Amino acid sequence: MSDRPGPEATARLTRWEQRTEVPLFVAGLLFLTGYAVRVLAPHDAQPWHDISLALVWSTWLLFLADYVTRLRLSGLRSRFPRVHWLDTAVLLLPLLRPLRMVQVYQAVQRRHDRPRLDLYARVMAYAGMTAVLLGFAASLAVYHLEHRAPGASIRTFGDAVWWACATLTTVGYGDATPVTFWGRVVAAGLMACGLALLGAVTGSFSSWLIQVFAREDEKRPPERG
Amino acid sequence: MSDRPGPEATARLTRWEQRTEVPLFVAGLLFLTGYAVRVLAPHDAQPWHDISLALVWSTWLLFLADYVTRLRLSGLRSRFPRVHWLDTAVLLLPLLRPLRMVQVYQAVQRRHDRPRLDLYARVMAYAGMTAVLLGFAASLAVYHLEHRAPGASIRTFGDAVWWACATLTTVGYGDATPVTFWGRVVAAGLMACGLALLGAVTGSFSSWLIQVFAREDEKRPPERG
Amino acid sequence: MSDRPGPEATARLTRWEQRTEVPLFVAGLLFLTGYAVRVLAPHDAQPWHDISLALVWSTWLLFLADYVTRLRLSGLRSRFPRVHWLDTAVLLLPLLRPLRMVQVYQAVQRRHDRPRLDLYARVMAYAGMTAVLLGFAASLAVYHLEHRAPGASIRTFGDAVWWACATLTTVGYGDATPVTFWGRVVAAGLMACGLALLGAVTGSFSSWLIQVFAREDEKRPPERG
Amino acid sequence: MSDRPGPEATARLTRWEQRTEVPLFVAGLLFLTGYAVRVLAPHDAQPWHDISLALVWSTWLLFLADYVTRLRLSGLRSRFPRVHWLDTAVLLLPLLRPLRMVQVYQAVQRRHDRPRLDLYARVMAYAGMTAVLLGFAASLAVYHLEHRAPGASIRTFGDAVWWACATLTTVGYGDATPVTFWGRVVAAGLMACGLALLGAVTGSFSSWLIQVFAREDEKRPPERG
Numbered sequence: 001m002s003d004r005p006g007p008e009a010t011a012r013l014t015r016w017e018q019r020t021e022v023p024l025f026v027a028g029l030l031f032l033t034g035y036a037v038r039v040l041a042p043h044d045a046q047p048w049h050d051i052s053l054a055l056v057w058s059t060w061l062l063f064l065a066d067y068v069t070r071l072r073l074s075g076l077r078s079r080f081p082r083v084h085w086l087d088t089a090v091l092l093l094p095l096l097r098p099l100r101m102v103q104v105y106q107a108v109q110r111r112h113d114r115p116r117l118d119l120y121a122r123v124m125a126y127a128g129m130t131a132v133l134l135g136f137a138a139s140l141a142v143y144h145l146e147h148r149a150p151g152a153s154i155r156t157f158g159d160a161v162w163w164a165c166a167t168l169t170t171v172g173y174g175d176a177t178p179v180t181f182w183g184r185v186v187a188a189g190l191m192a193c194g195l196a197l198l199g200a201v202t203g204s205f206s207s208w209l210i211q212v213f214a215r216e217d218e219k220r221p222p223e224r225g
Numbered sequence: 226m227s228d229r230p231g232p233e234a235t236a237r238l239t240r241w242e243q244r245t246e247v248p249l250f251v252a253g254l255l256f257l258t259g260y261a262v263r264v265l266a267p268h269d270a271q272p273w274h275d276i277s278l279a280l281v282w283s284t285w286l287l288f289l290a291d292y293v294t295r296l297r298l299s300g301l302r303s304r305f306p307r308v309h310w311l312d313t314a315v316l317l318l319p320l321l322r323p324l325r326m327v328q329v330y331q332a333v334q335r336r337h338d339r340p341r342l343d344l345y346a347r348v349m350a351y352a353g354m355t356a357v358l359l360g361f362a363a364s365l366a367v368y369h370l371e372h373r374a375p376g377a378s379i380r381t382f383g384d385a386v387w388w389a390c391a392t393l394t395t396v397g398y399g400d401a402t403p404v405t406f407w408g409r410v411v412a413a414g415l416m417a418c419g420l421a422l423l424g425a426v427t428g429s430f431s432s433w434l435i436q437v438f439a440r441e442d443e444k445r446p447p448e449r450g
Numbered sequence: 451m452s453d454r455p456g457p458e459a460t461a462r463l464t465r466w467e468q469r470t471e472v473p474l475f476v477a478g479l480l481f482l483t484g485y486a487v488r489v490l491a492p493h494d495a496q497p498w499h500d501i502s503l504a505l506v507w508s509t510w511l512l513f514l515a516d517y518v519t520r521l522r523l524s525g526l527r528s529r530f531p532r533v534h535w536l537d538t539a540v541l542l543l544p545l546l547r548p549l550r551m552v553q554v555y556q557a558v559q560r561r562h563d564r565p566r567l568d569l570y571a572r573v574m575a576y577a578g579m580t581a582v583l584l585g586f587a588a589s590l591a592v593y594h595l596e597h598r599a600p601g602a603s604i605r606t607f608g609d610a611v612w613w614a615c616a617t618l619t620t621v622g623y624g625d626a627t628p629v630t631f632w633g634r635v636v637a638a639g640l641m642a643c644g645l646a647l648l649g650a651v652t653g654s655f656s657s658w659l660i661q662v663f664a665r666e667d668e669k670r671p672p673e674r675g
Numbered sequence: 676m677s678d679r680p681g682p683e684a685t686a687r688l689t690r691w692e693q694r695t696e697v698p699l700f701v702a703g704l705l706f707l708t709g710y711a712v713r714v715l716a717p718h719d720a721q722p723w724h725d726i727s728l729a730l731v732w733s734t735w736l737l738f739l740a741d742y743v744t745r746l747r748l749s750g751l752r753s754r755f756p757r758v759h760w761l762d763t764a765v766l767l768l769p770l771l772r773p774l775r776m777v778q779v780y781q782a783v784q785r786r787h788d789r790p791r792l793d794l795y796a797r798v799m800a801y802a803g804m805t806a807v808l809l810g811f812a813a814s815l816a817v818y819h820l821e822h823r824a825p826g827a828s829i830r831t832f833g834d835a836v837w838w839a840c841a842t843l844t845t846v847g848y849g850d851a852t853p854v855t856f857w858g859r860v861v862a863a864g865l866m867a868c869g870l871a872l873l874g875a876v877t878g879s880f881s882s883w884l885i886q887v888f889a890r891e892d893e894k895r896p897p898e899r900g
Contacts, residue, residue, distance in 0.1 A: 123884050162409050169416040171397035172846035174624055184837050191844040199877030200884045202424030207885070209348050209425045210432070387634050394641040396622035399849055427649030434573050434650045435657070612859050619866040621847035652874030659798050659875045660882070 009075040016073055020066055025104040028097040031059040032137060035095070039144045040157055060094060067091050095141060098133035099193070120208035127200035134197070135164040138190040145183040152179055168194040234300040241298055245291055250329040253322040256284040257362060260320070264369045265382055285319060292316050320366060323358035324418070345433035352425035359422070360389040363415040370408040377404055393419040459525040466523055470516055475554040478547040481509040482587060485545070489594045490607055510544060517541050545591060548583035549643070570658035577650040584647070585614040588640040595633040602629055618644040684750040691748055695741055700779040703772040706734040707812060710770070714819045715832055735769060742766050770816060773808035774868070795883035802875040809872070810839040813865040820858040827854055843869040 034055025041048040067087065071080045081088045090096050143160035146152045153176045154160050163176040167190055178187050259280025266273040292312065296305045306313045315321050368385035371377045378401045379385050388401040392415055403412050484505025491498040517537065521530045531538045540546050593610035596602045603626045604610050613626040617640055628637045709730030716723040742762065746755045756763045765771050818835035821827045828851045829835050838851040842865055853862045 119885065119888055122888050123881075126888075127884065158406065158409075162413075165409075165413045165416060166397065167846055169420050170395050170620070170845050171392055171416055172622065172841065172848045173397045173399035173402045174848035174850055175399055175402045177848045177850045181833065184833075184840075188837075188840045191840060191846055195844050195873065196877055196880040198420065200881040202421055203428065203878065203881035204885065205421040206348075206425040206428035209352065210344065210429065213344055213348050213351075383631065383634075387638075390634075390638045390641060391622065394645050395620050395845070396617055396641055397847065398622045398624035398627045400624055400627045423645065427646055428653065430646040431573075431650040431653035434577065435569065435654065438569055438572050438576075608856065608859075612863075615859075615863045615866060616847065619870050620845050621842055621866055623847045623849035623852045625849055625852045648870065652871055653878065655871040656798075656875040656878035659802065660794065660879065663794055663798050663801075 009073065013070060013073045016070060021104050024063070024066060025100075027059045027062050028094070028100075030055055031063075031094050031097070032133075032140075034059065035137075036140055039140050063091055063094060095137040096134075098130045098137065118208070120204040120211065123204040124201050124208070127197045127204070131168055131194055131197040131201070134190065134193055135168050136161075138167075138186055139164040141186045142178055142183050145180055145186065146178050149180045149183070153177055154183075164190065167191060168198060170195065170198070234298065238295060238298045241295060246329050249288070249291060250325075252284045252287050253319070253325075255280055256288075256319050256322070257358075257365075259284065260362075261365055264365050288316055288319060320362040321359075323355050323362065343433065345429040345436065348429040349426050349433070352422045352429070356393055356419055356422040356426070359415065359418055360393050361386075363392075363411055364389040366411045367403055367408050370405055370411065371403050374405045374408070378402055379408075389415065392416060393423060395420065395423070459523065463520060463523045466520060471554050474513070474516060475550075477509045477512050478544070478550075480505055481513075481544050481547070482583075482590075484509065485587075486590055489590050513541055513544060545587040546584075548580050548587065568658065570654040570661065573654040574651050574658070577647045577654070581618055581644055581647040581651070584640065584643055585618050586611075588617075588636055589614040591636045592628055592633050595630055595636065596628050599630045599633070603627055604633075614640065617641060618648060620645065620648070684748065688745060688748045691745060696779050699738070699741060700775075702734045702737050703769070703775075705730055706738075706769050706772070707808075707815075709734065710812075711815055714815050738766055738769060770812040771809075773805050773812065793883070795879040795886065798879040799876050799883070802872045802879070806843055806869055806872040806876070809865065809868055810843050811836075813842075813861055814839040816861045817853055817858050820855055820861065821853055824855045824858070828852055829858075839865065842866060843873060845870065845873070 034052045037048055038052035038056060041052065070084075070087070071077075074080055074084075076083055086099065090100055139157065139160040142154060142163065143157050146154040146160070147156070154163055159176045163178075165171075166173050166176070167187060170191075178184050259277045261277075262273055263277035263281060266277065295309075295312070296302075299305055299309075301308055311324065315325055364382065364385040367379060367388065368382050371379040371385070372381070379388055384401045388403075390396075391398050391401070392412060395416075403409050484502045486502075487498055488502035488506060491502065520534075520537070521527075524530055524534075526533055536549065540550055589607065589610040592604060592613065593607050596604040596610070597606070604613055609626045613628075615621075616623050616626070617637065620641075628634050709727045712723055712727035713731060716727065745759075745762070746752075749755055749759075751758055761774065765775055814832065814835040817829060817838065818832050821829040821835070822831070829838055834851045838853075840846075841848050841851070842862065845866075853859050
């Protein structure tokens with residue numbers, strides 16, 4: 001939040017970020033697709049395995065190149081990882097990339113003159129989409145980590161998606177739960193992020209509904225009897 | 226949100242919607258009743274089976290007729306399904322019809338001079354009723370899909386209602402959970418809608434309570450000692 | 451909300467309610483105590499059984515007398531049960547009496563010159579206390595209904611209290627759940643009320659915390675460097 | 676809230692509290708470390724056992740000394756435990772010490788000229804950190820109380836942390852739940868505190884997100900077409 005670089009460096013960095021945001025988001029979706037193919041394809045399906053590996057590594061190298069470019073443009077040197085800690089985390093754990101979606105969203109909005117949606121609808125759309133993408137990434141990771149564990153209750157990808165739905169909405173039936181250490185770490189991360197995101201969806205929906213009902217009162221002539 | 230038709234088409238559409246909203250809501254209740262009879266009646270009870278089938282199909286044809294009329298009145302042609310996507314979804318999945326209740330509510334309100342209830346009470350009433358109707362529809366669907374599945378924990382309609390209560394409130398005990406693919410799809414839909422609706426109920430109740438306590442302060446003379 | 455009686459009837463009714471609110475609340479606590487003794491005492495403990503029966507019936511007769519007096523004072527006759535539907539429900543199901551606590555709270559506040567607590571603290575205190583009382587009443591009722599049912603997981607009063615905690619907070623572990631029809635009806639009621647009340651506690655706490663942190667900013671001199 | 680002492684006593688007490696807050700917080704962390712070593716070290720590891728016992732008791736004696744000093748400085752005598760009931764509870768149950776973090780936070784803030792974080796970010800940081808510390812303390816206590824109980828599902832410290840995550844976020848899978856009386860008491864406390872704290876995190880995140888999206892609208896030129 002402090003340790004800000006000079007205005008020129010900031011301007012260069014902003015220009016770079018505006019130009020690369022959407023391509024990087026597409027790369028993020030490709031990364032997720034590659035990881036999904038890697039996890040879901042049968043283990044002896046050689047071509048798919050190679051394609052997925054190529055996708056995952058090439059997109060990750062793209063992320064690394066972007067990170068290094070921004071580190072050099074920013075002029076922050078060794079303080080960059082500390083100041084841009086979310087970017088550093090997203091580089092190391094590319095499955096967290098959906099968390100950067102608010103920037104993508106802003107980059108897309110900038111090209112339109114006005115927002116096409118109401119404030120609350122935008123918050124709902126952003127938080128809901130991020131939650132869905134994070135839930136999908138967590139389903140893949142948990143399926144990957146769990147499906148061969150002894151005593152696992154998440155044995156198919158369908159189970160993993162079902163588990164992610166029940167976790168994100170905090171319903172938590174408990175019929176499918178991770179049992180390995182890393183599966184539980186992923187689950188704890190999903191709970192923390194999902195709770196905040198779903199809270200934002202719920203809060204915005206509630207505010208939007210109250211707004212709709214309040215507006216309706218104003219349209220009505222105040223006294224008619 | 227964009228792609229709006231001309232003012233005449235909008236006026237004609239609005240008049241049609243105001244006139245048909247309440248009859249369509251009654252048709253929606255009849256559809257739900259028909260579906261309930263279809264699902265809950267014993268399978269060899271011939272008269273009930275026929276009655277329910279007639280109810281379900283005739284009300285659905287009514288929905289189709291309404292949809293086609295609105296498509297033609299709107300002058301939007303092939304863009305209609307995209308612009309009115311919620312209506313299209315409700316036509317294809319009539320069990321989602323409770324989601325249109327806000328329009329019914331407005332149509333009913335329009336005939337009174339002023340709302341009879343406080344803003345927050347209206348939001349609570351609307352969101353709560355929609356949640357109850359959706360929960361009932363989901364109970365029927367899940368009971369239908371699950372009660373003969375091998376290894377099912379939802380075997381009676383009572384179990385399905387109990388499951389819907391625990392899911393809508395996000396308690397999620399896990400003593401009754403869907404095990405089939407389509408049962409879980411219905412459950413995920415109920416979680417997503419229910420979470421938002423119950424969040425609206427909770428948020429409005431909280432705001433209403435704070436308003437009640439704040440108003441009480443104002444009535445009190447500020448300094449008396 | 452409408453169908454209000456004349457101003458004289460309202461004044462008489464208000465006076466009666468102000469005078470009887472606190473005694474009736476004490477009677478409500480006695481009722482709860484009597485019911486607790488009835489449910490928790492061993493079944494062959496004759497004196498306790500008689501005392502509890504006497505307490506439950508005498509307090510209920512008090513509630514009935516109050517209801518009849520208010521019905522007559524109000525001048526509403528047969529419309530009274532419809533207008534005062536919450537009071538009617540509370541008469542028939544005295545375990546719901548905690549829901550009337552907001553009136554008790556106001557009656558107590560009226561005797562002090564100013565509220566001793568902050569707005570949000572008052573909402574939290576009211577909603578929290580109501581939730582605790584409702585949870586206790588529901589624990590008693592569920593223990594009563596469940597502890598002898600075949601296949602029950604709620605076998606001791608401790609289990610019932612543990613179940614009520616997990617239900618009110620929507621955690622819902624599922625290690626103790628009602629299995630009988632009436633047990634599940636009580637549980638569904640607790641979920642619905644508890645969700646709204648706990649939402650009020652959470653919402654007020656959140657607003658209070660934001661207020662505390664915002665006030666701290668104001669106390670600080672805006673520019674010092 | 677009332678029963679306040681004279682202005683001199685208050686000033687002396689405030690000075691004492693400002694000076695001791697940060698050392699006491701460090702002592703609280705040492706207490707937690709000591710308790711963690713005590714609970715997690717193997718039972719025959721003599722040096723660790725002695726070290727942890729020394730840490731726990733010496734830090735607790737520090738808390739006691741602080742409490743007695745404040746009791747004497749305040750000039751409240753026997754009314755002190757009632758007026759400062761949270762401090763009394765924290766003295767008797769030092770695992771609740773994270774609840775005092777708001778004071779530590781204010782003491783740290785006082786040394787900076789301005790807060791370095793946005794209002795909502797501060798509320799999120801405070802509530803989130805308190806929730807994490809309380810969750811860690813509850814994990815230790817529940818592991819301590821449960822891991823040798825017959826029929827326990829929390830057998831390792833990892834299970835206890837997993838249980839605390841699922842409880843704090845109200846997911847509540849139910850694959851790991853306390854079975855002893857005291858374990859359930861700790862769990863109920865965690866549910867109550869965690870619910871309020873996590874509600875504050877969610878509420879602030881939601882408000883912050885709405886603020887971010889609203890600010891973005893303002894930056895945009897209102898009419899460009």
